[in-house]
Amino acid sequence: MELQAVHQNPSEKTENPYLPHMARIVRIHRMVPDNYLFQLRFVDDNVLQNWEHRPGQFVELSVIGTGEAPISISSAPTRKGILELCIRRAGRVTSALYKLPTNAMVGIRGPYGNGFPVEEMEGNDLLIIAGGLGMAPLRSLLWYALDNREKFGTVTLMYGARNPADMLFREELLSLADVEDFNCLLTVDRDPTGTWKQHVGLLPTLFKKATFDPSRTYAAVVGPPIVYKFVLAELLKLNFRKDRILMSLERRMKCGVGKCGHCSVGYKYTCIHGPVFTYWDAINLPEIV
Amino acid sequence: MKILKMPKQNLDLFVSVLPAFGEVYAPVKRGKGFAFDKPSLWSDVQMKYTRTILPPKKLMLPPRETTIAFDPVEGFQDQLAMASKPMVLFGVHPYDIYGLNILDRVFAQSKYPDPYYIARRKNTAIIGMDFEPDDKHFAGSMNSDFVDSGFDLFLSDIGDDYLVLVGTSRGDDIVVMSGCLMQTPGEADFAAYKRRSKDRRASYKTKLEMEDLPEIMEMEYHSKAWEDIGNRCLSCGSCSMACPTCYCFDINDEVELGSRKGQRIRSWDSCLFKTHALVAGGENFREERSSRIKFRYYHKQRGFVAEYGRPSCIGCGRCVEVCPAEINIISVIETIRGERDGIASSAPKSV
Structure with missing residues (x-):
């Protein structure tokens, strides 16, 4: 049996990409019903110190005894130490997560996906367009841009929610409304409370409130299909280049590492080739939106 | 590459050294077909088999495996140790070796x-073996009926002997351990190999034109043919299970009764x-059945070309053999190419 020893080379042992790291739920913010912000901190100091991600990437979240689900990262890479995940109660894993108290442990592996091409976007104007829950992944990009403000030209956010109570990160975004050097445009479809002081109207109506130079602007759009439909039409009307319109897709990224096949769209894997695709990619891939 | 020859009568002695390199799997009879399994007697091993029901992927990516235990x-905790058992896979046809190279x-x-895959792959010696195509093989069209890597040893039938290609150092260890069963081949042996190889290439009954298929598939994405194919498909998944590259x-996650301990299972x-x-x-x-079978064809014949420069289909004919709805990849491709009216009759034209 000596031969076996010869054939195994322990130095070639690769890191197991399927193995989650333990993380503690530090705080839970009940932002809107069925959409909480979970703040997590890795238990292993080594993992905590070495964690790096890009805006637009996602992680696989394990609730022990239930399973795994892909979740986009809401915190910016510029804010280290705490990983923030804005999670909708939608399936088995997220329902189990909602039952966990503060200080409970979960598993996290990642980050996965391409994320936004921030190096390429730097030096340009940035237009972030979020519809509904689309703010969750875009908040990472927003804070990345605000924390690296000198690297971008104008920075504009257009965010639309159905009504004020449905707006993710509402207080945080309202506090940014008066910040210099940042054009924060918030809108709601309707305001049943009568207390909303920002714009009221559908998301595309915000295009009237800002001007853009499409030759030097990247647009990042995330939202439900209806948002893509109307926002893309506006952007194309303004002559945005199709490869400067970035969008993030939601699929069932089960493994996160380009193997299991569940997140395939056309013949690309959302977890490896995406989740951020340009509009040009999108129109060239069947089944994308 | 080191090339040797072994008289056929030495085969029994040769295989007796294989257990030293791991648990031996070889093609044996299983119902009306064949399967890679642990032979109880070497005489059960089929040196002339068409194709196994399941491809060798079943040993590299088992149908069900525990990857992680949780508590x-x-x-x-990873359960990697379970994937490190040494194996010898004997009698693998070249297209199946190619299939493993694609999985790599x-x-x-x-x-x-x-x-998990890498541990099994590294701990498995592959002994390849040539084959005679039947009416379902189209490996000749998929450039997968000859392999120059992915095996430790490869045996080609040249009459009274096997020509033996030694592909790896482990393969050479097997040769060394088998003692003096191998000889140096001569010109006549190479000539016999070349003749047989040419005969085999000419003997394919099924052929498939592949070169411009990716572009044609782009054009035919909205073809009604996919609906017809979807109407026949039962969504049983047999083709994927039997496919060497699916x-x-x-x-x-499976949890033990009464606790939150358990195992993460991939299947x-x-x-x-x-x-x-x-x-x-x-x-x-x-949601639509037609969109799913269409997706399968696009991923294999179109997506893999974009990503890896070749389709992932290797022409083994297993999907043709197992499909209960008699959907035949050759007829599907011929339909997409506009060379036949529809898939009502599943028999391909080229047979």
Whole structure:
């Protein structure tokens, strides 16, 4: 049996990409019903110190005894130490997560996906367009841009929610409304409370409130299909280049590492080739939106 | 490459050294077909078999495996040790070796190497063997009926002897351990090999034109043919299970009764199953059966070309053999090419 020893080379042992790291739920913010912000901190100091991600990437979240689900990262890479995940109660894993108290442990592996091409976007104007829950992944990009403000030209956010109570990160975004050097445009479809002081109207109506130079602007759009439909039409009307319109897709990224096949769209894997695709990619891939 | 020859009568002695290199799997009879299994007697091993029911992927990516154990206190522990058992896979046809080489691209030579697959692959010696095509093989059209890598040893029938290609150092260890069963081949042996190889290339009854297929598939994406094919397809997933290069898997956590301890299990899945593209919240991106079988064809014949420069189909004919609805890849491609009216009759024209 000596031969076996010869054939195994322990130095070639690769890191197991399927193995989650333990993380503690530090705080839970009940932002809107069925959409909480979970703040997590890795238990292993080594993992905590070495964690790096890009805006637009996602992680696989394990609730022990239930399973795994892909979740986009809401915190910016510029804010280290705490990983923030804005999670909708939608399936088995997220329902189990909602039952966990503060200080409970979960598993996290990642980050996965391409994320936004921030190096390429730097030096340009940035237009972030979020519809509904689309703010969750875009908040990472927003804070990345605000924390690296000198690297971008104008920075504009257009965010639309159905009504004020449905707006993710509402207080945080309202506090940014008066910040210099940042054009924060918030809108709601309707305001049943009568207390909303920002714009009221559908998301595309915000295009009237800002001007853009499409030759030097990247647009990042995330939202439900209806948002893509109307926002893309506006952007194309303004002559945005199709490869400067970035969008993030939601699929069932089960493994996160380009193997299991569940997140395939056309013949690309959302977890490896995406989740951020340009509009040009999108129109060239069947089944994308 | 080191090339030797071995008289056929030495085969029994040769295989007796294989257990020293791991648990031996070889083609044996299984019902009306063949399967890679542990032979109880060497005389059960089929040196002339058409194709096995399941491809060798079943040993590299088992239909069901425990990847991780979890525990609320201990966290997650990988179960990699279970994947490190040495194996010898004897009698693998060249297209199946090619199939494993394609799986390597996804599971080993990619951004996130899969440690379970790699452990099995590294600990498995592959002894290849040539074959005679039947009416379902079209490996000749898929450039997969000859391989120059992916085996430790490869045996080609040249009459009274096997010509033996030694592909790896482990293969050479097997040769050395088998003692003096091998000889140096001569000109006549090479001539016999070349003659047989030429005869085999000429003997394919089924051929498939591949060169311009990716472009044609782009053009025919909205073809009604996919609906007709979808109407026949039963979404049973047999073709994916039998396919040497289908690797989709599902991941599920199984919890021990009365605790939160358990195992993370991965098991074979298929893009033909209705839940494959279902996301949380209930949206299904491939609800229609036709969209699922179309997806399978596009991923294999179109997507792989974009990503890896060749289709992932290797022409083994297993999907043709197992399909209960008699959907035949050759007829499907001929339909997409506009060379036949529809798939009502599944028999391909070229047979």
